[in-house]
Amino acid sequence: MDLLDIIGSQSKHFIIERSLSSPLNYLIPFSKFKREANIESVHWFEDSVDFEDDRLPITILIHSGLDNVPKLKIWIQRLSGRQIDLVITDDYSRSFQWNLQQQGLIGDINTVTSWKLSIQTPLCDNLRLIHLQLAEFNSLYQYKTPNLASKLVDLLNQELSTQNLYITKIFAKGLNSNKFVQHLKQRMESNLQNMDQLSKSKELKIKNGLFEQLDSGLQCDLMVFERNLDFLSVLLNQLNYMGIIDESLGIDINNVKLDEELVYFNESPIFDKIQQMNFGLACDFLNEQAKSLQSQYDELVKKTKTDISKNIVSQLKDLEDAKNNVALHTRISEFVLQKLDIKNSANFNTLLEFQQDLITQSLSYSNSISTIQEWIYAFDYDAVTVLRLIGIISITFNGLRESDYNKLTNDIVEQYGIKYWSILQKLIKIGIITIRGDPSIIKNYSQLSNSLQLVQQDDSEGDISYRGYTPLVTQVIRKTLNDDKRSNWDDVDLSAIIGKSTEESLINESKQGGASLQVEGSTVIVVMIGGLTYAELASLTHLAKNSKRQFLVITDGVINTSKVINH
Missing domain, CATH: 3.40.50.1910 (Sec1/Munc18 (SM) protein, domain 2)
Structure with a gap:
């Protein structure tokens, strides 16, 4: 059921969980949604808000995760006497409603509706x-x-x-x-x-x-x-434009945060060209486009001295929009490059080459483990990067020796903190890291890679x-x-x-x-x-x-x- 159909068009206040704002805005511009749903005011579910006693009904839109039940209980107590319509995502809607019933909250809510959210x-x-x-x-x-x-x-x-x-x-x-x-x-x-x-x-x-x-x-x-x-396709560093941005900055459907500013990936011919492109090629493309567009823009500005027709004005606007799009993606790329500026001699290319040696099995198991131990104490790589590489070694060499796993665990805990001990345990439980002798998802990486030709000689x-x-x-x-x-x-x-x-x-x-x-x-x-x-x-x-x-x-x-x- 469409969200607009669920919440209706009667005048209301609207409370929304922050993490749902991006998917909602992706599906419909929020200004349009607010207008069509006749929303008087918008508030974050995570905030504490005192409403004026205007008696307008209140619609709450949240995920159906069980951790939202206690927060919702506080809202219901705060809004006592008001009409509350609750819309929850379909993630865990049945167990969520059962918990509301157990807490005695169902009677305080006018309607509970689940929303099937998909992008x-x-x-x-x-x-x-x-x-x-x-x-x-x-x-x-x-x-x-x-x-x-x-x-x-x-x-x-x-x-x-x-x-x-x-x-x-x-x-x-x-x-x-x-x-x-x-x-x-x-x-x-x-x-x-x-x-x-x-x-x-x-x-x-x-x-x-x-x-x-x-x-x-x-x-x-x-x-x-x-x-x-x-799991290799998750652990290997992504090289396409959107992949590197997601790993470096984190993409929330159609936006990314630069410092504290949310920047949106606007649909445009330029974005369509670069979103799947290799990141290095995308940066080169953006530089070329910036020069070309500026040149075209300058030429068109000269023409306006003798011609101010609608056609010229329209062309100027199109070029201005294209320049802004190039500038936007250039700015995003610069933020990514800052993130990839790993300290000292250990740089992003070194990391990629090491990963390449692992998937082609050009390095021995012992040399791979020694490299990781060296990098842990070189202060160049963060814990996620080290754990990523340990996972790749485990998959490509059909598991870690127990003695090596124990040494790496001690080194990681000493260097990055005790919390990474439990993370290592989790990686074993989900199957990314395997101790030799225990069953693993991929029994033989070499056989799999050769039979499916996973490693390409041609990088095209x-x-x-x-x-x-x-x-x-x-x-x-x-x-x-x-x-x-x-x-x-x-x-x-x-x-x-x-x-x-x-x-x-x-x-x-x-x-x-x-x-x-x-x-x-x-x-x-x-x-x-x-x-x-x-x-x-x-x-x-x-x-x-x-x-x-x-x-x-x-x-x-x-x-x-x-x-x-x-x-």
């Missing part, structure tokens, strides 16, 4: 991203809660209905991925049973492969992955997102899709990763109609449980731009190394 972003002409704005990585792997697959099934089911798509083949890898598939198939069967007779007849006809060639656009492949299949693609590395999800999709025959995993070897692999057809392909293949315009749906990085999105965009198919990517959120380690 949709076109990344290129034939690729859309939809994500739920959830931070579910830790709950998925540290606490092993099962609700995320269910939420993503709800989102996918909604898209299938809206886009009139029919899944004809499913590919899945991993425990949570297969839970997702089972839940989806149950949902599809339930939907079928609830259809009217005409719709059910058509659905069964498609399932039996009897649809006509004209209907083959309905056919789509579903590919389901989960985050722990490829890998350099978009990571130095010489193609994310596993991108490489599996590339090897799965075929322009001449049905998608298959004949060339995909995932035996080096623990977890069930599924390749299942949902239609009868023995019939002529079902066997017909329409590649151009057909849809590939990619579900990533546990979050995607901006670098992976850049790599997927590169793949989509060179494909005849349409791509829909669904995930719970955008993730980076800091979010994994610090949350």
Whole structure:
């Protein structure tokens, strides 16, 4: 249900949790939202506010995390006697409402409504991203809660209905991925049973492969992955424009904080060109654009001395807007470069080269451990960078020796503080760090890398997102899709990763109609449980731009190394 429909147009005061302001503003300019929802005043949920006794109703919009229950209780007590309408996100809405009931607060609230918050972003002409704005990585792997697959099934089911798509083949890898598939198939069967007779007849006809060639656009492949299949793509430093900004400054959907100022990524031809581009190339592009635009602007200003027509004025305004956009992204880039200015001789390129040596296994295990120990005491790298590198070593060398893990733990605690002991324990629990002898998600990195060609000799693609590395999800999709025959995993070897692999057809392909293949315009749906990085999105965009198919990517959120380690 749309948020405007939920809260209505009657005059009201509005209380909103700060973290929801960015997604709300992304979906609709807040000034327009405020006007259409007839909001008299806006206040932060985190603040303490005394309202005038004007008796206007009050709408509160917050996340349904249980830590918000005590804060909401304070608000309800403060607003005693006022009409309170509560809107909560769908994250944990049932348990949230149960807790409200246990606290005896339900009777003090006029209405409680859940809002299905999802953000949709076109990344290129034939690729859309939809994500739920959830931070579910830790709950998925540290606490092993099962609700995320269910939420993503709800989102996918909604898209299938809206886009009139029919899944004809499913590919899945991993425990949570297969839970997702089972839940989806149950949902599809339930939907079928609830259809009217005409719709059910058509659905069964498609399932039996009897649809006509004209209907083959309905056919789509579903590919389901989960985050722990490829932790490397989270740990490696992202090299594309948005990826480096997210790691350095932190992106909140469409804005980034520079000092204390929020700066928004405005949609523009310049932003469209650079957002997936290698960061170094993007900086060069911005410099060239700045010079070119200034030159054009100066020429046009000269013309205004003899010509002040509407056309000239319009061109001047367009050039001024383009100059402002270049200046904005130049400023953001300068902030990033300041963040990357690591002390002394240990610089960003040294870090990238070390990571490159690890993923190509050009260094021995012993030398890799010695380098990390040296860097811990060199005071050049922060704790997150060191933990990132330890995780990469653990994955690429199939685990750490227990003695090395103990030494590194002592060094990290001594250098960075006791809190990092518990973080190391967490990284073991979620599977980023493994002690040799214990089961690991990736049983043999060398085998996996070689079979899927994850490390590219030619950096032309890998350099978009990571130095010489193609994310596993991108490489599996590339090897799965075929322009001449049905998608298959004949060339995909995932035996080096623990977890069930599924390749299942949902239609009868023995019939002529079902066997017909329409590649151009057909849809590939990619579900990533546990979050995607901006670098992976850049790599997927590169793949989509060179494909005849349409791509829909669904995930719970955008993730980076800091979010994994610090949350």
